[in-house]
Amino acid sequence: MRPSVLSLLLLPFAAALPSHPHEARHAHPSGWRPHPKAPHPSLPVPLRIALTQSNLDIGPAELSKISHPDSPSYGHHWTPAQIADFFAPAKESVDAVIAWLAEEGVDPARVSLSPSKGWLAVANATIAETERLLRTKYSVYTHADSGAAHLACDAYTVPAHVAHHVDFITPTIHYDVQLPPVKRSGASKEIIKRGGMPPAAQLGLPDSASLPKMALGGLFTIFDQLEHCDEQITPVCLRALYGIPPAGLQFATSKNSLGVVEFAPQAYLPADLDMFFNKFLPSAVGDRPTLAGVDGGWLDPTSVGLQFNGESDLDLEYTMGFVHPLKPVLYQIGDSTLSGSFNNFLDAIDASYCTYMGGDDPTQDSIYPDTLDPNGYQGTNQCGAFAATNVMSISYSYDEIMLSPFYEQRQCNEYMKLGLQGVTLLFSTGDAGVASGFGICSTDGQYDPDGIRFVPSFPATCPYVTGVGATQIPEGGSVLSREVAVETNVFSSGGFSDVFPLPDYQKSAVQSYYNKYPPPYTAAQYNNSQQVRGFPDISANGLNFVVAASGNFTLGSGTSAATPVVASVFTLINDARLAIGKKPVGFVNPALYAAPWILNDIVSGNNPGCGTDGFEAVPGWDPVTGLGTPNFPLMSAYFLTLP
Structure with a gap:
């Protein structure tokens, strides 16, 4: 197994003699x-x-x-x-x-x-x-x-x-x-790549492994009928799959909130939103998210192309399509030079985090003022400038081995604090099965094209967030068919952490998985101690979403597509709870694991990588699709019964 947070690189000796x-x-x-x-x-x-x-x-x-x-x-x-x-x-x-x-x-x-x-x-x-x-x-x-x-x-x-x-x-x-x-110099524009990180570690850059996999070329025919949902996913398909009501928010729009997080240079194009809504939700044409520009975050109209607009367009088109008339808060992170990091985002919604455990790490985070570009953001890090929304949809991820365990634990503790405030944090797990976001594996904690060790993703492995995997309608199936783990072009990332211990809320599910369906792999391939965090927690469809991006309709796939769907579901549930005087659902994992029957169990498919078939989707929780996909009527009824 990969050493833990205290034993990989950092070896504290808190009770040592002065000479130690x-x-x-x-x-x-x-x-x-x-x-x-x-x-x-x-x-x-x-x-x-x-x-x-x-x-x-x-x-x-x-x-x-x-x-x-x-x-x-x-x-x-x-x-x-x-x-x-x-x-x-x-x-x-x-x-x-x-x-x-x-x-x-x-x-x-x-x-x-x-x-x-x-x-x-x-x-x-x-x-x-x-x-x-x-x-x-x-x-x-x-x-x-x-x-x-x-x-x-x-x-x-x-x-x-x-x-x-x-x-x-x-x-x-x-x-x-x-x-x-x-x-x-980058291929398309000058970009600063921070030391110590593989290129795709910069979350928003066009070569980031976090971004959805977009089909090249436009769609000549767009299907908006249920019989074609195995070919193209549209809002009507998702409503039918998960029982999501068609009317959006009904009761407590003024009290509710949903955040969508994007990293520069990713940015939506207003014309793309209108193009999508004109086709699928005409009443939303002209609607825009509320911009929260973090550390110089802005909407760059000069960067046009799927590699710049695909992620943000997809996230906003589907969240806004489901929670209309609520306007999501768009946390746009980073200026024209520095794309920012999760820590820069956390700084913006919690002033104390700017200095917690020593502040940001320049090897991973963007540091402001931006001394690298005179046109970059020249202010200081925005500490506590924006409030956290009730639900956060974040379709970006790292690999655990990309960052130090110290850095990950530092950030995970902040997610715990946001959970205490009642914030629901949803992170995509990635699209390369048990391999890294780059599709390669590891040896001794380093990327290795010939490596055999699985590579978990982060922050989904943090026990205080909800990791979102991906599914698909089986080929030739319909919205009435049981979905399977996504297996076309992308594979739902899942597995077991090398850093974080098994949380109490997940112990029963993980123990049941090992007792009934023990994976055929050794400790050389993954952390099989049965004492570490498993992921994902939940999934949703992530194949062939119809997206208006860069002036054309195209198809986008991945856990990046699944995450805004799940975020919308919890936002709608919050709407119903707030309307009757209750609080938002907050950190949802304990409630989900206590009532797995409110989700659609996925029992077929796998997430291959590292020369293996990966893990298998099985009855109950599994490290491919988690507990399953949303069943909105059951989920809504369940959460409405809670205090």
């Missing part, structure tokens, strides 16, 4: 090499100390209290202020670290506490001072492909009496300090 490292790195990310010359002792260092957060260990139990249908506290969502207070480091931790710094000669006047109380910043620190403080040596590491340069060390020391108060310190082993990078 607090964190150490055994290997550097692929492509990074140290410069032979040491950095100058007077080089400024933005020294930040992330304090140990309180109550992270009991956060999952608190989330279960408000999310499990049998809990008397179901639906009692927390306010942002309650969350900030609950997870803030103890005053004892703040005092202990400040005292240690003073003992080392750091004037307390140079030390400031962040508004979230999550970290301490030391002003005007230098290489020489930081090396003495942390008993370490810094080097400048340069990435061979991107030219990006980062300040990092191999290990650092914290006194034993302080160690349990310190989560980690930057810049140290995390590559958090970015030096001026080198620009690279």
Whole structure:
């Protein structure tokens, strides 16, 4: 199995002697090499100390209290202020670290506490001072492909009496300090590719593995009859498959909200929306989402083509088509140069996350002001600029091995906090079966065309989000046929995490799966410990969606198509709950696993990859389609009975 979050690259020794490292790195990310010359002792260092957060260990139990249908506290969502207070480091931790710094000669006047109380910043620190403080040596590491340069060390020391108060310190082993990078030219426009990431790691770029698979060429004939739903999926097909009512929101539009997240340079074209609605929902012609431009996010009218418009057009056409007249909030992330990341999005909806556990990581996140392009966004990261919507549809993903386990756990904890606030987070799982988004597998935590190890996707493996897989109507079938796991052009990504443990709400389903249908693979191929998070949780049709994109009708496929459908279903359920004075459904996984009968079980198909047939869809939960597809009448009735 792939080592866990605490054992792959980062080895904390929280209770160690002063001479032992607090964190150490055994290997550097692929492509990074140290410069032979040491950095100058007077080089400024933005020294930040992330304090140990309180109550992270009991956060999952608190989330279960408000999310499990049998809990008397179901639906009692927390306010942002309650969350900030609950997870803030103890005053004892703040005092202990400040005292240690003073003992080392750091004037307390140079030390400031962040508004979230999550970290301490030391002003005007230098290489020489930081090396003495942390008993370490810094080097400048340069990435061979991107030219990006980062300040990092191999290990650092914290006194034993302080160690349990310190989560980690930057810049140290995390590559958090970015030096001026080198620009690279892309095929169609100049794009900055951040160091340490495969090209498709930049979520919105045209070569991203997250994007839907779009058919080339336009459609000459569009079918809007149920007898053709095995060839083309339209809103009428999905309504028939899942029992979704035709009228959209009925009761509580003013109280309800749905968010769609897109990353630059992906952007919808207004003419595409009107083209789609003119065909399928004339009353919505002229409707537009409410734009929440994050870190310079805007709608670029000059980038036209399926690789720029397909994702956003698909997401908005289907969400708006189902929840009309509600206008979704479009979280448009990133400027014309930097596409942004999930962390940039989280910054925008939660100010405390900008500084939680040390802030964004320049090896993965876009950092603002954008010094790489004079036309880029010149403001600071937008911290807490926008409210979170009740439901979030996010058709983008990474591979777990693409990011460090630390980075993933850091982000997953924020998803837990959003769940406590009553936010439903839906992430697509990917389209390459058990392989990576690139269709290749891994060896020893690295991409390897000859590798045999399966590659889970993230954030779907985070236990506090809902991962969405994909299905299809069998060839020659109808909307009355039982769907199968998608097997034409794309394959529903699913499997088991190498980072996150098995959540309580999923234990029974996963144990039943292993007892009845044990996969024929070894620990060399995937984490078969039966103690880790399985994914996806739910699925929906993801094959051949009719999409108006870049001025033409075409077909789009993938879990990217399935996710906005599921998001729309939960938005409609929220509409009914809000209308009778109840709260939004919030984190839905415990409720879904407690009542799998409200979903259409998928029992046929598989998700091949890595030279195997992958996992099989079987009765009950499986790591291909999860618990199944929506059955709106049953789901709506069930959630309306909950407090």
